[in-house]
Amino acid sequence: MGAVENPSYNKEYRIPGEAKEILKSLASKWEDVADASSLQVIPLKGAMTNEVFQIKWLTKTENVSHKVLVRIYGEGVEVFFDRENEIHTFEFISKQGQGPRLLGRFSNGRIEEFIHARTLSACDLRDPDMSALIAAKMKEFHGLEMPGPKNISLWDRLRNWLKTAKRLCTPEEAKAYRLDSIEEEISLLEKELSGDRSIGFCHNDLQYGNIMIDEETRAITIIDYEYASYNPIAFDIANHFCEMTADYHTDTPHILDYSKYPGLEERQRFIRVYLSSLGGQPSDNEVEQLLENVEKYKLASHLFWGLWGIISEHVNEIDFDYMEYARQRFEQYWLRKPALLGSLGTNVDVVLADGNYPV
Known part of the structure; x- marks a missing residue:
C-alpha cells in the first residue's frame, strides 16, 4: 500500500x-x-x-x-x-x-x-475533478495486455487466503471472525456474479497512496502492483470506492468511516466517466449494470481485505491494528449482504447516504 x-x-x-x-x-x-x-x-x-x-x-x-x-x-x-x-x-x-x-x-x-509527482491524500478521492482523472486512468490500466493467461484470480485467491487465515488463527479468532462460514460466502458470491464477463487487468488495491498526480500536467500514475491480476473490472472499481472510507495517515489508520462511502450520484458519475473515457457515450443501461455489479463486488472486497487483515496480523510486523481492520471489513460484509444480494433498490442508496446500515 x-x-x-x-x-x-x-x-x-x-x-x-x-x-x-x-x-x-x-x-x-x-x-x-x-x-x-x-x-x-x-x-x-x-x-x-x-x-x-x-x-x-x-x-x-x-x-x-x-x-x-x-x-x-x-x-x-x-x-x-x-x-x-x-x-x-x-x-x-x-x-x-x-x-x-x-x-x-x-x-x-x-x-x-522516484516519480516527481504528489501522492494523493484521502480527501483527493472525493474531489470530482480528481475522481474523473482516476476513472479515466483506471480504464486505461484495465486495458493493459499483460502477457500470459487472462484468468480471473479473485475466487482462487480468496479461497487460498481463507486456508492461510484458518491455519494462522487461534480457534478463538477463527470463531470470532466466523471463518468457518466464509467458504460458503465465497461460493455464493462467485455464483451470483458468474454472468459478469467484463474482465481487465486490475490493480486490486487502488487506495489513495497508490495513486500519484503530476500537478503541472495533471497526469495520473498508478503505482504498487503487488496484488495486480486479471479480474472483473467491477471488483477493482468496488475496491476503489471502499478505499474512500479510509485515511491511513491519522492516529488511528485502521479505522474506516463508512459515511464517506460515495453516494449514488458520485458512483454514477465515476462509472460514466470510466465507460466514456476512451470515446463514445455509454447507455444508461450500461451504467446501471456496471453500478449494480460494483455494489455486489463490494462484498468480495470486504472478504478480500478482511482475510488480508487476519493474515497480516500473523505475518507482518508493521505497526497497524490489522485485526480491528479485518473486523470492520467482515462486519460490513454481513451488514451489507442482505440488501446487495437481494434487490438493489433506491432504499439501499438512501441508507448509504445517511451512513446508517441495516442489521
Missing part, C-alpha cells in the same frame, strides 16, 4: 548493505553528485505491506538533489502474492510507460525510479 514522506528521522541502518552498494553504484554515474556514499534516507509513511524509503543525494548545485525509492519487502507477505510475478508485472507496466522504472533488485527488496 502507498506511502507519504515522514522526514523526521534517518533510518539508514534499515537499508541492507546489498542495497547500499547498488545505490552507491547508481549515484556514482551521476556526475553532479557530491558524494555517492553520502545518502539521506527518508521513511515514507502509510505503507502496510512493505517498508518504503526515499533516498536522496545532494548535488554540487545548491538545493538540487537526486532521488530514488527503496522498497523493502514486508516479512511473510509472500503468502499474498508471487513476488516474481509482481516483478514481471512491474517491469511490463514500466515498459508501457505506466509507472516507475526498475533501477535495481536485492534479496529482500528493490530500487525504483
Whole structure:
C-alpha cells in the first residue's frame, strides 16, 4: 500500500548493505553528485505491506538533489502474492510507460525510479475533478495486455487466503471472525456474479497512496502492483470506492468511516466517466449494470481485505491494528449482504447516504 514522506528521522541502518552498494553504484554515474556514499534516507509513511524509503543525494548545485525509492519487502507477505510475478508485472507496466522504472533488485527488496509527482491524500478521492482523472486512468490500466493467461484470480485467491487465515488463527479468532462460514460466502458470491464477463487487468488495491498526480500536467500514475491480476473490472472499481472510507495517515489508520462511502450520484458519475473515457457515450443501461455489479463486488472486497487483515496480523510486523481492520471489513460484509444480494433498490442508496446500515 502507498506511502507519504515522514522526514523526521534517518533510518539508514534499515537499508541492507546489498542495497547500499547498488545505490552507491547508481549515484556514482551521476556526475553532479557530491558524494555517492553520502545518502539521506527518508521513511515514507502509510505503507502496510512493505517498508518504503526515499533516498536522496545532494548535488554540487545548491538545493538540487537526486532521488530514488527503496522498497523493502514486508516479512511473510509472500503468502499474498508471487513476488516474481509482481516483478514481471512491474517491469511490463514500466515498459508501457505506466509507472516507475526498475533501477535495481536485492534479496529482500528493490530500487525504483522516484516519480516527481504528489501522492494523493484521502480527501483527493472525493474531489470530482480528481475522481474523473482516476476513472479515466483506471480504464486505461484495465486495458493493459499483460502477457500470459487472462484468468480471473479473485475466487482462487480468496479461497487460498481463507486456508492461510484458518491455519494462522487461534480457534478463538477463527470463531470470532466466523471463518468457518466464509467458504460458503465465497461460493455464493462467485455464483451470483458468474454472468459478469467484463474482465481487465486490475490493480486490486487502488487506495489513495497508490495513486500519484503530476500537478503541472495533471497526469495520473498508478503505482504498487503487488496484488495486480486479471479480474472483473467491477471488483477493482468496488475496491476503489471502499478505499474512500479510509485515511491511513491519522492516529488511528485502521479505522474506516463508512459515511464517506460515495453516494449514488458520485458512483454514477465515476462509472460514466470510466465507460466514456476512451470515446463514445455509454447507455444508461450500461451504467446501471456496471453500478449494480460494483455494489455486489463490494462484498468480495470486504472478504478480500478482511482475510488480508487476519493474515497480516500473523505475518507482518508493521505497526497497524490489522485485526480491528479485518473486523470492520467482515462486519460490513454481513451488514451489507442482505440488501446487495437481494434487490438493489433506491432504499439501499438512501441508507448509504445517511451512513446508517441495516442489521
